[in-house]
Amino acid sequence: MIGVGLVGATAVGAEMFGVGWSVTVVLVVWGVAVLVVGLAAYRWRERAFFAAGADPRGVTVAAFAGLVPVAGLGALTIMAAMGSPDMLSHRFDTPFHYNALAYIRDTHQASSLTLSSLGNPDLPAAFYPAAWHDLGSLVMRTTGADIPVTANMLVAVIAVVVWPVSCLLLVRQIFGRNRAALVVAGVVSVAFPAFPWDLLGWGVLWPNLLGLAIAPAALAVVVTLTGWARDDAIGVPRAWLLLFVAIGAAGLAHPNVLFSLVVLAVFFVAAALVRRGVRLRGQGRTWRGVAEIAGFLAVLLLAWWWAATTPALETARTWGWKAFQTPANATGEVLLNATNQHEALWVLSAVVILGAVAAHRRYPTLRLIVLGHLATGFLYVLAAGIARPDTQKFIGYWYNDSHRLAAMLPITGVPLAVGGLLVLATFLADKAAALPRPRALSTTTASVGLVLVLLGATGQLYAQDRTDRVGVTYPRFPQDQLVTDQMRAFFDRVAERVPPDAVVAGNPFDGSVLLWALADRTVLYPHFLNSLSDDQAYLAAHLDRVATDPRVCGAARELGVDYLLIGKPTDRSGPRTYSGIDAVADAELTPGLELVDSAGQSRLYRLAACDSASPSASYALPPRP
Template sequence: MTWFEAVPVALVTAAWLMGPGLAVGYLLGLRGVAAWGLAPIVSIALIASTAVGAEMLGIDWSVPVVLAACGAAVLVVGLGAVLLRRRAFFATRPDPRGVTLAAVAGMVPVLVLGIAAVVRAMGSPDAISQVFDTPFHYNALAYIRDTHQASSLTLSALGNPDIPAAFYPAAWHDIGSLVMMSTGTDIPTASNMLAGSVTVLLWPLSCLLLVRQLFGPNRAALAVAGVLSIGFPAFPWDLMGFGVLWPNLLGMSMAPAGLAVVATLTGWAREDAIGRGRAWLLLVVGGVAAGFAHPNVLFSLIVLSVFFVGATLLRRALRLRRDGRTVRGVGELVVFVGVLLVAWWWAATTPALANARGWIWRPFETPANAVGEVLLNSTNGHEALWLLSAVVIAGVVAARRHYPVLRLIVAGHLATAFLFVLAAAINRPDTQKFIGYWYNDSHRLAAMLPITAVPLAVGGVLLLATLVLEKVPTWVPRPVPQPLSRLRRLRAATPVAVGLTLVLIGATGLLYPKDREERITFTYPREPKAQLVTDEMRAFYDEIGDRLPEDAVVAGNPFDGSVMLWALEDRKVLFPHFLASHSKEQKYLARNIDEATSDPKVCQYARDLGVEYVLIGKTKVRDNAGYYAGIGDIAVSAGTPGFELLDSSGETRLYKIAACEDGGAGVPNATSPPR
């Protein structure tokens, strides 16, 4: 597939991400940046909730079902808009058209630079992601395609009836499956288009909304916010390659918009564009969206929101003190701190989060190095972003001199930096109470830093623009009244800020593209040795996919690339992920399937699970401590009794379990020469 052929798929992906939310948002009265920045949250909440509800009602997951659910939501909201249009719930003044146009103009370089990075890093729109978590995400899409069930309550088992279903945030897979069903595209292409759309569309729009709420209808701020948002490789670029953490990518892309809602509710939004009534509703919708995208983002938002809520209560306490009600003000602060501590202790000890807290990553640097990486935005050992980091530091100065609300952003940035240092440089069992909600992972915590770094960078650009204007002669003739002079200086700030941003882009070679692209390329390696499925293996899978029955179940060691057969050819594999839970029958076959001619249990379990074939991807692979020893023995053997070689290409081979045909065992080995 060419990139030109992938354009319709990308447009459909963007439509699913934005369309439902825009329809609901406009009926709610949202306009401009607020409507576009919040649209993905509403869309994700609607789609993921529909997936859960449809399965509970026994309805197959399909495009018409989602469209019907979205249509019902639009109808309900539209009716509410008619009934409440005169009430304060909908009372906000839309931004002037020039403000929205500034934001739109600022998105142009975002799309150009972002799409260019994605195209160069992926190579082709149907490139296969080859890292640890990819098989689960691909096979989850394959499971949804085959079963038409997409609920977050059951997806984790991937249809294995012997494994208890557990909650897994499936919003990413829900949307990916809709892209597949709407366009007929394959799983790798749908996944790539979705990941790319989240990166170059959702994240910048989310950042634009946060900047709009913090700086007000400031044309200069909105003109530069979008492009600055894609300048920090730690997010979204790192999560496009590391893991690969696509659900995390989707969830964290909503975090700035969620924080913008919090700014409205706490009274810190400047010339608010959302409205407090709508903000309460959107807080609930955002919680649903975040929970179904990845609960990780909820913890990130809590950390950053604490400072907004705390500052609001402190400001209220000072006001109450002036009114002679000091006890009440202090009491509210004490209650807030108490609730915060109780909630933290619950999260730090509850068994519900034990799995996440239990992941341990070895520290890989000193605390001093970790602090330096935060200052230079070079987390996890990557390139130092000297100029962009200097602009962020200028934003810290701007918080002190011009934009008091940015002080809360600075506090959030420092809190995130502390958590990152714990993960990267210390990471002991006792730190789990602080960083366990992010799997104790430095990459997930580093992804939080751009949420606060982007508005700080915007503040830095505005500060520098102000300094430039103060150093040049006034642009207004002397006889003109001073108020008008200040107005013209304010208008002049926009081209100056844009000019400074263009200088930054040029001086950094288009905002550090090498670092940005290398983080994505990590998951799309070009060298066969680094690939889970090579081009030769993929071609072989295309061949055998037509030969295998549609209901075939194929055994294989997932570490040798056979795990991808389900996603690529729609032929189910027995082991769909590296670390999936398995039934006793699956475990037994993994270790003993090579003994089909001598062990009756092998054929019994194979028939119970419908397994008739074995696929060997590569012979030299990780054995997972002998877990797949039986399959491994077939891989290294020139001819295993009871297994008929159907086809081969290089190391890759497809066998039929001949020993278990006709309900028996002991069938002599049959082989055919490799082609």
Template sequence: MNWFHAVPIALVTAAWLLAPGLATSYLVGLRGIAAWALAPVTSIALIAGTAVLAGMIGVDWSIWIVLVVCAVVTALVAAVALALRRRRIFTAGADPRPVTVAAFAGLLPAFVLGGITIVRSIRSPGALSETYDALFHYNALAYIEDSHQASSLTIATFGNADVSGVFYPAAWHDLASLIMMSTGAGIPVAANIVSAVAAVLLWPLSCLLLVRQLFGRNTGALAITGVLSIGFTAFPWDLLGFGVLWPNLLGMALAPAALALVFTITGWTKDDAIGRGRAWLALPVVLLATGLAHPNVVFSVAVLSLFPIAAAIGARGLRLHRAGSTWRGAGEFAAFLAVVGVLWYWAATTPAFALVRETYWPPFGTPANAFGEVALNATNKFEALWLLSAVVITGIVSATRFKVLWLIVAGHLASTFLYVVGAAIKRPDTRMFTGFWYNDPHRLAAMVPITAVPLAVGGIVFLAAKLAARSAENTAPPSGLRGRLRAVPDTYVAIGLVVLLLVLTSGLYPVDRERRVAIGYDQAKWDQLATEDTERFFARIKDEIPEDALVAGNPFNGSAMLWTLADRPVLFPHFRTEHSADQTTIAGHLIEVGTEPAVCAAVRAVGVDYLLVGNIRFRPHDPYWNYYRGLADPGAAPGFELVEADGGNKLYRITACGRAG
């Protein structure tokens, strides 16, 4: 399959992301940018929420259960909207058609440039991401396909009843599994398409809503947002290659829309397109969608929301002071600080996030270097985006004209602080600040473009206004036409500046975007999850293994990809997951099954039938290799029968224990 053949799958993905949410958006009166940008938030909440509900009530995960829930929710929203049609809870006017057309037209070059990045950095729709986390995501999709269970409450254990269940955000997996069921796409294809659509469609749409709420019906600002949104390599492109952090990518693509709701609720919007009533109703939907996509997105939005909320409470305190209620205003602000402090302390110390907080990534560079990386949009030691960064800095200066941008500047500085701590300081005591993002500089850097995009838009609009004003002064048109002529050029100048930026940067630094994505797909041979030899061997042995059989194998040698590529379940679907005592026995001692009764007992209890040995050495220096020492090639050891062999790839039937259940 090539990328041209994948276009219908991408369109189906876009339909799943937009259609369910658009229905509810229009029912509550949203139109244009607000309706389309909030639609994916609602759709993801419905899809991921349905997966959890289906798991709780014992219903199989399928297209039909999602459609039924969407229909029921849409009917309920229609009933409520009809009942409240005369209330003022749904107040906010639609944008003029030229404004909406300009905004959506500005998305087209973003789709083109983003699509080119995807095609040039991922060699084919079915290319494997040769990364550590990709194995989990691939086999989670295989598990959903086989078990028809997709709940965020159970997916982490792959249905293993012998270990305690833990929460794992499965919205990305739920969406990808729907694409597989809707189109017949294979697991790698669905994974790549869903992630690409999140980067190229969801992220620009989400940024567009934030800019719309900050700049109002500014045609120039809206026309250039889409293009500028795809220029920052820290997001979405870095998360498409590093990790690979697909669930985080999906969640962070919604973050600007979530932040737009906060600005709406706190009143820091211009020509509001949502309305406070709708924003309050949408807030729990956003929390559900981002929480089931990836919880650290909730923390990212929370950090950036502190500033508009604090400013709103501060402005109210000032009004109370002028009205003679100084102590009341001071008390409300003190209460806000106390609530924030308590919530932060709880989140920073609760055992629920202990494993996340304790994840360690070694620091690199100095704080000064890390600060410079953010200033130049060169996080994690990638190339500096000089001209785009200059535009962002201009946007910071433009806060003198667009006062609301001071709140965005404050958020930008907060993201900068978190990245500097995560990249260059990183001590045990700093985990209470960066632990919500696994102390990972890549996840922390992904926050920066949330504020950098509106700042870049502000910078371009600021420069455009200056140039247009100077041009109008020099040309001195007739007084009767002067007002109309001076109102038009700003938009054209802003578009012209972005075109110039595209030319001077060869398309907003495409090489850097492609490099960030391709790093996950172009690993050295010894770091591959599966080679062509592996895939051919899996195709040969698939029919040798019954569908109800369970295959043991060291995931570091490629055996775990059997589930993804040949639809045969494996005992160890990822490098590090929680295992039962019997699984631990098998991992360390299966090779002794012909001589140790305890190993045979574990094999029978778990139901293992085969041992698969691969010829890959993924992360050969990982200390966890030793955990799987019992899954080495048994050779002539008793208790095994060789079924197929091709070089270092071998499939053995376990004969020492009889037929496992």
């Protein structure tokens, strides 16, 4: 969580001060941060800045021992889904994420305040959460890995390392120094296909994946601040500092994670205020408690009203995802962890429900987790089963998307499942002690045994479901791929024939969009949801008239476009934005274009008709450092 926040903030600050993005800049900022915090901690060490004391060694060993099988289970899922580390993702959002990494690589600019335009000077600067891309660019610079390998390994580490450790901290704060809880927390965290596995294939929503992966850690901070932590491992003073870090990290990873945290944290804050109100009443200060609760409700309602009406969130609120089932079916999916019409996970769901039931008597903090789980489930039902204009004020902050909302359920599902396993483990330990010949069975041993049973009963925690959800983004058949292996090899030849500072036009839907990420040659249309300037739109619609329409060459000169890349055949029934490029793809010969190279159905043309004038290259990226 600290790493995401500090790296994302460094990228913003570096660009504001005109400093190029690099590993050195990050190391300097980290060094300063460590020095400042270290000196502050030393200066106020007598004021309990840190937690009262470290956990016993046995507790720590149990926690990390539970993470060992996670690495194996997660790695097997990733390998089975990807096939090889350099496999391309072929989903709708992939071109933007790949080309954003290419943009950072080429310009040394990585700020969340400017990344969205990918260097297009005709687009106004707008916020886009770039923390995932910032981390990816650092992986590229420190390892030399190419963009597909970088993206695959980064999301694998988020799913297999960041998410389980984040869940481990939340479980630690809820159950305290409970070895039985900590030894199973990591394994349980990878059992829910809705997260992290679904977001590795749906979208792909890699920034959202990063943000939600640190959400349990951020919620653990809230648990400390509201006084609901058991054997607190953070400490209130440190938690106040981490709260601001968490807010920044979530916002720079993906802002809708902030809304997710509000949904889950509001119950902890409200419960803390009610508890404080009861205490104030006992002191004869009833009206003080009432005023604090009323103030909290007023702030909450005011914030909700702003979010439901501000133009800044209008695009997200009005995104057009529709309901696809009945509310009753959606409710059943929440109970059975079968969201978005996947198979029911009966065994895991039974454990989660048992944990929710046990929360009433055994684990007070877990009751608030139950409320958060119910609230998230309600939001999912709105998205999957209703999704009307009037529901946008509740689910619009997640783009009205059932997948994003379903991904929230494991944040609360993991501690509930841990609670369910603890109930069963305690029952087994008690039964063993009550035998005619009593057996010594610790709850930790019983918990480990239950996890082994869970692994066997669920096919290694629904391994096939996890693999299928991730594998959807890595199709094996060429007809399902945006860029085939043949095209990928052709892109290497294109890089040999096109100068490094050239700009290449192409219909992004035919795969040419990935030339930038795969061959380091800038493309004019770098993703599917391009906002086009007048020149860009005219070139896309009329490029087949390059020999007869002077305005085509004028637009090409203005944009610095010298080449046209044709990829694989595309569906012509969609929007006609790129009709001029499509006409070239459909024709055997287009006057004014010179064929430079071809492979299969892919072709590279030079705009020979525009040779008479030198391009201004106003769209070209800044000179490379």
